[in-house]
Amino acid sequence: MENNDDSDRCRLPSQSIGDPPWLVYTHGKSKKKKIQTFCKFTDSNNNNNNNNNNIVYIKSIPELRGKKIRGTFHGWLVLRDVNNRKMFSLWNIARSQSLDLPPLPYLPTFGINEGEIPLSGVVLTAPIPNTSTTADCVLLLFFNFQVFWCRPRLRRNARINWVAQKLVFDGKILCVAQAAILKGVIYSWAKVVATDGPIRLQVVSMRMVDGELKVLSLQHAPIISCKHTCIRTYFYVLESCGLLYLVNLYLPHEDGNIISVSKVWELDPPTENWVEVKCLNGRAFFLGPCGSTWCWGSDNDSTVSSSSSSVGYRKDCLYLALDKKRILYSYSLAERSMTPFQTYQNLQTSVVSENYWLNVKPQHYRLAAIQDRKEHNRKTQIHIIEEKVADEGTEATESLLISILPTDMISLISEHLHLFEYRNFRASCKMFRSLVSPLPKRTNKLLPVPILIFFTTDDGQCRMIDPSRDDDSYYCNHLQLPEYPFTVHFCKDGWIVIHDRQLVSLKYLNPLTRVKQDFPLDEDLKISDLKSFGFSTNPTSPDCVTVVFDHDDFGLVLIHYIQYGDQKWKDCRLENQVDFFFAGYSCPLYFAGAFYVLGVDGRLGEFKVLGDGQQSWRIYKKPTTRIKYLHSYHLVECHGDLLAVFIGHMGTWVEVYKFNLSKRKWIQVKSLGNYCLFVSNSSSFSAEPTEAWMRNRIYVPRIKGNRIVFYSLDTCKFHVSGIEDDSLVNLFGTTEPLHCFWFWENCA
Amino acid sequence: MASSSSSSLSRVVVKSSDNNLFVVNKKVASQSQLLKQCIDNMEEKGTNDVILIPLSNVTSNILTLVLEYCEKHADFADDDNNNQELKQWDHEFLKKFDYATLNSLTMAADYMVTKSLLNLCCQFIADSIKDLTVQQIRQIFDIKNDFTPQEEADIKNENAWAFR
Numbered sequence: 043m044e045n046n047d048d049s050d051r052c053r054l055p056s057q058s059i060g061d062p063p064w065l066v067y068t069h070g071k072s073k074k075k076k077i078q079t080f081c082k083f084t085d086s087n088n089n090n091n092n093n094n095n096n097i098v099y100i101k102s103i104p105e106l107r108g109k110k111i112r113g114t115f116h117g118w119l120v121l122r123d124v125n126n127r128k129m130f131s132l133w134n135i136a137r138s139q140s141l142d143l144p145p146l147p148y149l150p151t152f153g154i155n156e157g158e159i160p161l162s163g164v165v166l167t168a169p170i171p172n173t174s175t176t177a178d179c180v181l182l183l184f185f186n187f188q189v190f191w192c193r194p195r196l197r198r199n200a201r202i203n204w205v206a207q208k209l210v211f212d213g214k215i216l217c218v219a220q221a222a223i224l225k226g227v228i229y230s231w232a233k234v235v236a237t238d239g240p241i242r243l244q245v246v247s248m249r250m251v252d253g254e255l256k257v258l259s260l261q262h263a264p265i266i267s268c269k270h271t272c273i274r275t276y277f278y279v280l281e282s283c284g285l286l287y288l289v290n291l292y293l294p295h296e297d298g299n300i301i302s303v304s305k306v307w308e309l310d311p312p313t314e315n316w317v318e319v320k321c322l323n324g325r326a327f328f329l330g331p332c333g334s335t336w337c338w339g340s341d342n343d344s345t346v347s348s349s350s351s352s353v354g355y356r357k358d359c360l361y362l363a364l365d366k367k368r369i370l371y372s373y374s375l376a377e378r379s380m381t382p383f384q385t386y387q388n389l390q391t392s393v394v395s396e397n398y399w400l401n402v403k404p405q406h407y408r409l410a411a412i413q414d415r416k417e418h419n420r421k422t423q424i425h426i427i428e429e430k431v432a433d434e435g436t437e438a439t440e441s442l443l444i445s446i447l448p449t450d451m452i453s454l455i456s457e458h459l460h461l462f463e464y465r466n467f468r469a470s471c472k473m474f475r476s477l478v479s480p481l482p483k484r485t486n487k488l489l490p491v492p493i494l495i496f497f498t499t500d501d502g503q504c505r506m507i508d509p510s511r512d513d514d515s516y517y518c519n520h521l522q523l524p525e526y527p528f529t530v531h532f533c534k535d536g537w538i539v540i541h542d543r544q545l546v547s548l549k550y551l552n553p554l555t556r557v558k559q560d561f562p563l564d565e566d567l568k569i570s571d572l573k574s575f576g577f578s579t580n581p582t583s584p585d586c587v588t589v590v591f592d593h594d595d596f597g598l599v600l601i602h603y604i605q606y607g608d609q610k611w612k613d614c615r616l617e618n619q620v621d622f623f624f625a626g627y628s629c630p631l632y633f634a635g636a637f638y639v640l641g642v643d644g645r646l647g648e649f650k651v652l653g654d655g656q657q658s659w660r661i662y663k664k665p666t667t668r669i670k671y672l673h674s675y676h677l678v679e680c681h682g683d684l685l686a687v688f689i690g691h692m693g694t695w696v697e698v699y700k701f702n703l704s705k706r707k708w709i710q711v712k713s714l715g716n717y718c719l720f721v722s723n724s725s726s727f728s729a730e731p732t733e734a735w736m737r738n739r740i741y742v743p744r745i746k747g748n749r750i751v752f753y754s755l756d757t758c759k760f761h762v763s764g765i766e767d768d769s770l771v772n773l774f775g776t777t778e779p780l781h782c783f784w785f786w787e788n789c790a
Numbered sequence: 791m792a793s794s795s796s797s798s799l800s801r802v803v804v805k806s807s808d809n810n811l812f813v814v815n816k817k818v819a820s821q822s823q824l825l826k827q828c829i830d831n832m833e834e835k836g837t838n839d840v841i842l843i844p845l846s847n848v849t850s851n852i853l854t855l856v857l858e859y860c861e862k863h864a865d866f867a868d869d870d871n872n873n874q875e876l877k878q879w880d881h882e883f884l885k886k887f888d889y890a891t892l893n894s895l896t897m898a899a900d901y902m903v904t905k906s907l908l909n910l911c912c913q914f915i916a917d918s919i920k921d922l923t924v925q926q927i928r929q930i931f932d933i934k935n936d937f938t939p940q941e942e943a944d945i946k947n948e949n950a951w952a953f954r
Binding site: 456 | 909912913915916917920921923924927928931933935937945946947948949951952
């Protein structure tokens with residue numbers, strides 16, 4: 043929906059109390075007269091084309107001409123002049139009232155003849171008063187460690203003076219970024235530079251005391267430790283409902299979409315400690331380059347969010363708008379999943395000069411909180427009623443009277459059960475339990491194809507989706523978990539490799555048979571840096587070789603490997619200054635006596651363990667030069683062939699190649715015949731499904747609703763399982779569970 | 791009803807538990823290992839008379855269904871291409887029955903050693919408890935929960951996948 047009415051073009055789009063913030067893009071060729079695009083979009087599982095329900099207004103607001111928005115506080119916009127960068131002004135949106143501030147005394151630089159220090163943060167501590175009686179209102183501009191502050195007044199002829207100050211605390215220089223204010227105290231992430239020590243990231247709290255900005259405390263920042271080193275991290279601080287929050291996100295790739303971790307901490311007021319929170323109590327947080335804000339989110343239930351009264355942003359989600367990018371990332375704290383969206387494809391120009399979240403009206407949190415509680419109660423009541431109806435319904439169902447079947451028939455039925463029901467079947471009565479073995483036989487039809495398993499919490503709940511059941515039901519399983527959070531690195535033939543993030547242990551185990559074994563650990567093997575994992579065969583077999591691709595040092599491919607039964611890892615350091623091969627994040631494949639791994643650029647590495655502690659390493663060309671901007675890349679063995687699947691940026695293209703081992707050549711594959719592939723970074727499988735409709739498909743570890751997304755080589759498009767008639771243009775709008783893997787115990 | 795459409799092959803007569811006679815041609819009958827074994831035994835003895843096989847455990851209602859299945863599968867026995875069509879037919883075939891019939895059919899398939907029908911029935915029953923909870927499975931199978939709370943807790947623990 044677009045609104046281009048000329049008279050309306052100069053006015054801000056309306057926003058009622060409780061509405062979500064606008065995502066505003068500033069763009070246009072003219073330096074002074076920019077165009078603002080106001081977007082509001084719907085993060086719903088229902089609509090297939092994710093731009094359908096978006097609301098877009100294109101405006102050119104006179105008050106914003108030649109100005110850049112640097113922050114929004116108490117209904118006031120803090121604006122900076124584009125041409126004269128010393129000039130700042132304030133604009134009240136509701137009253138359409140402007141206040142020009144005197145120019146800054148100077149623009150801070152990094153040194154003489156050095157570059158200008160960019161504006162890193164802005165705070166307006168209180169609404170601007172008409173008189174000078176209240177002295178609470180201070181506007182602070184942070185240029186790293188250099189602060190300018192003034193007391194803005196609306197009274198005519200009021201003298202406003204800038205005061206310059208350097209932020210130094212305990213002999214350390216504090217470089218302050220985005221800040222938030224709570225009860226007169228300013229909180230921010232700060233880079234702390236000590237004269238004789240490393241730069242640390244800490245949380246700083248500050249307050250205006252006696253005409254001076256005083257640092258109250260420096261706290262250790264609760265940041266995520268992360269296994270990838272070449273990642274971009276994002277830090278945000280925001281105030282919501284009278285509480286303060288810190289957010290830390292990690293993006294591993296420049297244009298990739300994998301946010302490996304994302305955490306939120308709440309400041310516990312009495313103890314002044316930062317406590318990690320796993321849900322936002324129904325709120326959605328909006329994080330952006332020019333400040334962060336929030337609103338009450340809608341329910342995950344897609345039917346609710348499609349109603350007109352809903353806000354379109356899901357509760358307990360973080361919405362991240364990156365500087366000058368048109369992709370909006372939605373991270374669900376409840377599901378630990380990541381969904382990228384294209385906010386607005388048809389921006390008139392490709393260059394976006396800035397983007398920010400704009401809350402014109404404040405979020406009335408107290409009122410909203412009460413409403414939310416009421417809503418919650420109503421839902422629980424309905425839920426209870428529904429349960430009763432369901433109970434009556436099941437009582438009425440006809441029983442199978444299986445108990446009169448001969449006992450051997452019951453064990454025969456159990457051989458036809460799917461894994462999801464097998465254990466429930468055993469748990470139904472003593473007779474069934476005695477007849478059905480606790481460990482399913484290998485001939486059982488437990489898993490016709492691999493299932494996608496993903497962890498939504500660290501406390502043992504996981505969801506399992508079987509792509510061969512083409513409905514949107516999923517199976518929740520309770521797991522026995524290690525005491526500490528863990529990561530699944532690899533899965534092959536029912537064996538998984540997990541790494542316990544606290545104890546720093548590394549083990550392989552079979553979750554069904556409960557057989558497990560620790561890998562030896564030594565100093566060279568830094569678990570936090572491991573990239574990918576692979577076995578040659580069943581890990582309990584004496585022939586088994588396990589390889590680990592370590593994080594590459596520049597100009598060095600680093601591989602660790604261990605033979606079954608050995609107590610120590612062997613290292614293989616491969617000089618790489620000519621080839622610059624960087625092993626990718628998808629797991630290596632053992633094929634015809636060698637481990638193969640794809641590089642980030644699409645080249646193929648071949649690693650062989652020869653006798654007498656010797657190894658061999660070769661690199662093969664990538665299939666075509668067209669392969670670049672990869673979203674993901676996977677190796678999989680299919681019907682005796684070595685296949686490589688390349689998926690382009692956000693699924694804009696997909697190509698499959700077969701590597702001919704004797705000729706060392708790639709051949710493009712246009713059809714998988716009766717096979718289908720299941721690809722992910724930690725495990726990839728091929729299967730010959732009994733269901734004909736599953737053939738010639740590549741299942742990817744992404745979901746929409748509770749349905750799996752796949753690429754069909756018949757239609758050359760992405761589809762959502764169960765709603766095959768519709769196709770997806772790309773992978774925007776589909777969700778990636780961040781802790782997921784394909785699990786399969788291949789009976790073949 | 792099983793008919794004697796192709797008269798060139800030798801035929802057998804099958805007697806149900808309620809004493810109804812069914813004339814079945816040899817190709818159809820050999821879908822059941824039990825009937826096939828009987829025919830082979832008699833042929834070894836060199837008998838050319840019509841064989842009568844009494845099935846004391848199968849009623850004529852159920853036998854009709856088993857023979858309908860065998861006939862369809864005998865038609866497709868030499869044809870590999872129509873696998874999908876046959877599967878579709880199998881599914882439609884079983885969908886018609888209530889649970890009691892399905893039970894009798896399963897037992898008849900077991901007794902007559904018609905492996906593909908037995909597998910089909912077991913798969914169908916297994917599929918019918920798809921997505922059901924333990925409680926719902928008990929209701930469907932009309933069985934009582936005879937576990938103590940402690941036993942139930944142990945089972946729950948035992949059933950959980952172990953990641954540690």
